[in-house]
Amino acid sequence: MAKPISIEVWNPAGKHRVVSTKSMPGTRWIRLLTDADCRLEICTEKKTILDVEDIQALIGDKCDGVIGQLTEDWGETLFSTLKRAGGTAFSNMAVGYNNVDLNAANTYGIAVGNTPGVLTETTAELAVALTVSASRRVVEADQFMRAGLYDGWLPHLFVGNLLKGQTVGIIGAGRIGSAYARMMVEGFKMNLIYYDLYQSTRLEKYMTAYGEFLKSQGEAPVTWKRASTAEDVLRDADVISLHPILDKTTYHLINKDRLSIMKKEAVLVNASRGPVIDEAALVNHLKANPMFRVGLDVFEDEPYMKPGLAEQKNAVVVPHIASASKWTREGMATLAALNVLGKVKGYPVWPDANKLEPFLDENSAPPAACPSIVNAKLLGLEVSKL
Ligand SMILES: NC(=O)C1=CN([C@@H]2O[C@H](COP(=O)(O)OP(=O)(O)OC[C@H]3O[C@@H](n4cnc5c(N)ncnc54)[C@H](O)[C@@H]3O)[C@@H](O)[C@H]2O)C=CC1
Numbered sequence: 382m383a384k385p386i387s388i389e390v391w392n393p394a395g396k397h398r399v400v401s402t403k404s405m406p407g408t409r410w411i412r413l414l415t416d417a418d419c420r421l422e423i424c425t426e427k428k429t430i431l432d433v434e435d436i437q438a439l440i441g442d443k444c445d446g447v448i449g450q451l452t453e454d455w456g457e458t459l460f461s462t463l464k465r466a467g468g469t470a471f472s473n474m475a476v477g478y479n480n481v482d483l484n485a486a487n488t489y490g491i492a493v494g495n496t497p498g499v500l501t502e503t504t505a506e507l508a509v510a511l512t513v514s515a516s517r518r519v520v521e522a523d524q525f526m527r528a529g530l531y532d533g534w535l536p537h538l539f540v541g542n543l544l545k546g547q548t549v550g551i552i553g554a555g556r557i558g559s560a561y562a563r564m565m566v567e568g569f570k571m572n573l574i575y576y577d578l579y580q581s582t583r584l585e586k587y588m589t590a591y592g593e594f595l596k597s598q599g600e601a602p603v604t605w606k607r608a609s610t611a612e613d614v615l616r617d618a619d620v621i622s623l624h625p626i627l628d629k630t631t632y633h634l635i636n637k638d639r640l641s642i643m644k645k646e647a648v649l650v651n652a653s654r655g656p657v658i659d660e661a662a663l664v665n666h667l668k669a670n671p672m673f674r675v676g677l678d679v680f681e682d683e684p685y686m687k688p689g690l691a692e693q694k695n696a697v698v699v700p701h702i703a704s705a706s707k708w709t710r711e712g713m714a715t716l717a718a719l720n721v722l723g724k725v726k727g728y729p730v731w732p733d734a735n736k737l738e739p740f741l742d743e744n745s746a747p748p749a750a751c752p753s754i755v756n757a758k759l760l761g762l763e764v765s766k767l
């Protein structure tokens with residue numbers, strides 16, 4: 382028998398049953414669904430991470446689509462349950478979808494949505510915040526102050542690293558990696574080295590133009606380089622920020638060997654996914670190298686930290702909040718809802734998931750399309766001509 386699970390129902394007479402496994406910020410997403418004849422059921426269970434059984438209970442016997450979260454395990458069991466309930470759509474309220482087994486979704490013909498773009502700047506800004514906090518020892522200094530230990534200015538008190546003129550390294554120069562690179566380069570006049578499987582022509586053009594601009598102002602130009610290996614970035618950079626997707630190629634990309642080639646006083650930031658770093662190896666490295674610093678938004682076994690990490694003063698840790706600005710979270714909710722709604726209504730897929738502004742304009746109706754379906758091609762979904 383299915384577990385009892387608490388829900389809040391909107392528009393009970395709606396024709397299409399859509400389930401959201403969590404309450405999400407804002408109300409626009411709710412309005413968009415209910416105005417389009419959906420009965421929306423929002424799970425209000427007081428449990429942060431729902432397990433597969435909880436979600437099966439939510440899906441029930443009839444469900445057209447589900448809006449879910451990156452903490453959930455969307456694999457064979459959930460996609461087959463959704464298919465049996467007549468569902469055709471699932472959307473993560475996230476850009477990353479490493480919690481989703483796309484092969485299983487494809488097997489059951491379920492469209493999988495994500496929420497790119499709307500979180501790019503917000504996430505990059507938090508990565509910058511972690512970089513500065515780690516470089517300048519902001520959290521350590523804050524704790525020292527609150528503990529009443531400050532008894533006057535001293536030449537050696539909380540000396541950290543200057544960013545200006547140093548080299549910032551990016552691994553994964555996609556939307557967020559490129560936005561972060563620009564913030565660091567513009568903000569701190571840093572030189573750039575990046576590694577990605579693909580060339581980021583846009584970022585390279587920007588770097589060249591910005592260097593020219595600085596020169597025209599009589600300032601030292603910034604330089605850039607595309608590295609041919611991740612190791613080249615790790616060896617050369619003073620600050621390294623990780624922004625790749627999580628998949629087989631990036632799992633434990635930062636491991637004991639790669640940590641050992643980094644500068645002893647480097648700053649490492651991770652706002653991508655926890656398993657990109659071998660966290661146990663990182664803890665050992667932090668212990669052995671007190672001048673090496675990290676800023677972490679994500680962890681290998683969320684919500685837990687590996688033993689020893691919490692005690693390391695050279696680590697700044699925050700609980701996966703990189704996309705947590707009001708505008709972004711409301712936008713993510715809107716995109717996730719529109720992915721599901723679009724598929725339920727039989728709309729085509731938006732042609733460019735990097736240009737989703739029309740869906741985010743609160744003053745106009747969104748286009749009749751699914752903003753971002755990651756398996757659209759595989760499912761042979763029609764592309765919008767709008
Ligand atoms: N901490 C947080 O709250 C957030 C975390 N994220 C994470 O950030 C990731 C990136 O997001 P976007 O920039 O929007 O995605 P994106 O797809 O624009 O960028 C990812 C980049 O990683 C590159 N990449 C893939 N495999 C690689 C490899 N083996 N080595 C080097 N580069 C590789 C890709 O070529 C691409 O350029 C998401 O997949 C998600 O996991 C995203 C938003 C918020």
Ligand SMILES: O=C(O)C(=O)CO
Nearest residue numbers: 474475476477500704
């Ligand atoms: O969107 C993502 O992938 C996140 O991690 C949360 O914003």
